[in-house]
Amino acid sequence: MKIVFISLYNKVAYECRIMSTCLKKEGHEVHIIFIKDSEIYNESSITDETHPLTRMSDEVSEKEIDQMLSLLRHIKPDIVGISVRSPFFEMTKDMVKRIKDCGLDPLIVLGGVHPTCCPEDCIKVADAICIGDGEEAILELAIRMQKKKSLKGIHNIWIREGNKVYKSEIGRLTRLAGLGIPDYARDNKHYISTCPPEDDSTLTYNLMVTRGCVFSCSYCYNSVIRKMLKKPRYEMKPVREVIEELAAAKQRYPNLKMVVFDDDIFPFKKEWVDRFCAQYKEQINLPFFCYMHPSTISEEYVSRLHDAGLYFAKMGIQHGSDRIRKEYYNRNESKERILESARILNKYVYTSYDLITGTPVETESDLMEQLELMLEIPRPFILGVYTMGYCQNYDLTNRFLEEGLIREDQFESSNMHSMKNMFKINYPSERAKKIYELLSLTPDFRVSKQRIREILHDKDKFDKFSIAEIQPKGIFIVEYNKNNSINLQSTNTMMFQIYNYDKREYRNMILTLKIGNSAEWSAEIPCFYGDYSKNVNVVIDCPFAVFTIVSRNGFEVPVKTRQKIDGYAPKTGKHLIRLLLKDDKGNIIGSYKRKAYLRTSKRAKESFANILMQRVRGVLDVC
The missing domain is CATH 2.60.40.10 (Immunoglobulins)
Incomplete structure (x- = not known):
């Protein structure tokens, strides 16, 4: 069987590469088409208009669609799988129609985050959808198609025939152990637009070593998975297989300089961490980056990882207001815990912190509390401030919708540019805008924290404050x-x-x-x-x-x-x-x-x- 995966705005495409490995083991021919990319470092274009964050949100052009269709006509696939994130659902619907209209008749399967969260919407668009884990499901689908057997009843797969939808049991989990190394072979990889192929100059290798999460933040995809499974899911890939994958990456990319763990939260169970640190330092010995949660951080944990190679970590604070964080985000860590975690990270590694703001329940008092918290974070650090995006069926989205605080046309799936807009904050007032501007100065060593506090708490200084005047030059x-x-x-x-x-x-x-x-x-x-x-x-x-x-x-x-x-x-x-x-x-x-x-x-x-x-x-x- 010929299977084509299409990855939108994601050249890493870890899940597609893993499924490719599983299918190739069984003798299937697999191609991956990468269209655009959200993670590009491009030396030749570094103006605001061509920054990766801008390009990421550009719609797929007519020329790029034609390139994709030309590839599909050449390959003549039996199955086309498209990985779909919510901001790109409308774009995906158009792509599916174009594929169907071009004379090809593959089975089109949508998978990924959006079909898992919104299966009823997605099955109207495609011939089939994959809900949740796809490795075993796509393999069984290919085997049945090859043997011309019925496609109904495959775990995690819904099939549509005309207006009739055949739903199967969902929630079957794929064990991470034994899945193999993601498919980074250069054959049958096709790059459209801004996606350069991997080569010997590759410096960074991305991977994931977990699936699921022990937490249930209300704005996160994992809250949907928890409801679907009726229990939390968190699984770690065996350390031996992680090291095997990274050793293969080092051999494949001789100039590799850095490893990026893209897991929502890096593993924190002591036995796994001990084995990982020992083997990583001995066999890989490259600087690495990972995401952390305040509740999992301890001095012993961070010092062990730092000794093994951790030099850059990102921790999600998500909001500095206790009220917002606990009542709405379902994040129960205290300010004291956040500050202690920040102190530990600052002692060992370079750190970035994330905040998610802009919800309709946020008040000026919440913004002030958030600013005060960030003034307590030890410098230096990077601060990422994002606007809340609303994905269908997420706990927070459902709550705000029921309370009449948001509309359906604010869903990410309805807004093709929502990824771009996540960096744009709509200020509810001029005073709120100034608080945000002061917040942006908290990592800035050229502006003392005392000066920020003076501006914040002195009405005359606050009224006269202009960020253009306070920002340094050089x-x-x-x-x-x-x-x-x-x-x-x-x-x-x-x-x-x-x-x-x-x-x-x-x-x-x-x-x-x-x-x-x-x-x-x-x-x-x-x-x-x-x-x-x-x-x-x-x-x-x-x-x-x-x-x-x-x-x-x-x-x-x-x-x-x-x-x-x-x-x-x-x-x-x-x-x-x-x-x-x-x-x-x-x-x-x-x-x-x-x-x-x-x-x-x-x-x-x-x-x-x-x-x-x-x-x-x-x-x-x-x-």
Whole structure:
């Protein structure tokens, strides 16, 4: 059988790749068509109009539809599966019609989040829908089609014949163990528009190691799954299989620099974490990113993960108001718990926090409480503020609909641009807008927290406040989690944050680390966003000088490293550490310096010299 999966705005498409692996094991021919992408780092287009967040929300063009239809005519698939998220449902309906009208007659199956939440709407559009887990369901569907047997009665699959819908039992779960490695083979992958194929230059690898969630936030897809199964679901992939997948990724992508765990919450059960940390550090040893929940964070947990390679984490606070968080979002963690978790994260890793705002029940008092909470969060951090989106059949959506607080035309499935709008806040008043603007300053080290509080609580200062006047200009470099003692016998991680407050973009910059007069290392940074991404995270492992440079949205910036060697190791004592950022003309546009105590020894000097020689030898070999 020939099966084609279509992935909209998602080049990672983890579930499609897993299903492809399962089908290929049974001898089926599988293709995946990627149309557009929501996670793109594009050096050549970094203006607001072409930023990934904007492109993500563009409708699929007529040209792109024609490209898709041309591919389908060439492949002649028996099954076409489309992964559907709520904001793209209207777009999907048009795509299905176009496929049916072009002379092809595959079985069209819709799967993913939206068909699971809204099966009754989706079955009207397609020949079949998959509700919940799809690996076993799609395999059985392909086998029955191949044997020309009835498609009715397959677990998790609804079939439509004309106006008649045949519903089957739903809720069958697929065990994560033994599913195999997602299909990242280059054959039969087709990229339309802005989706570049994976190649040897790939720097970041995304994966998921869990399914489900132990929590039941009212605005989340997992609240629907919990009701469907009548119990919570949370399963972790065996550590051995996680490491096997990552080892395969390292072999496939020789320039891999970073691992991104896309799970809603990274596993937190001690036995799993202990095994993971030991094996990850020994066999993978790459920096990694993950999502965390305040209730799962402890110092032991974060320190173990940090030792294994965690350097960047995102924690969802979701709202700073106790009332909103507990009464509406079904998030029961206390402010004290949130602040303690933030303190722990700040001690070990670079952190981003998410807030979801803009609900009709939010008051000015809630906004003030939220701002006060964020002023207690230790800097530095990244702050992501999103507008609440309303997906059908989510607990919060149902509640607001019943209370007359929202309309059906506000559903994400009715609004093709809702993904783009999640970053736009509709301010209920001018005063609320100013509170949001003050909120945006909470991560900003150039504006003291005391000054923000003074503006907030002084009526005259608040009335006169203008964010344009308070925002700084220029480029600034700060260091966090300073290590005042550097031991040349081991790896020392130095973390910096670069803020760009200029309303312009910089290209082809050189970032240089200097330690005393002994040696310096430089990394070429192709571009630096202006307005949207005002900071870049830089992690440097010394003395190996491995640069990891990450933009605000968590994706790696491609860098080329070079070094200048003077051939000797520094003596024990205080030495000047400098970080310089130069533009494409060689002008210094940002700088940072401090003194650090370097510990050395005869063995350390020999080791340091060997590292330098190896690097010189490596450069000569390349030349």
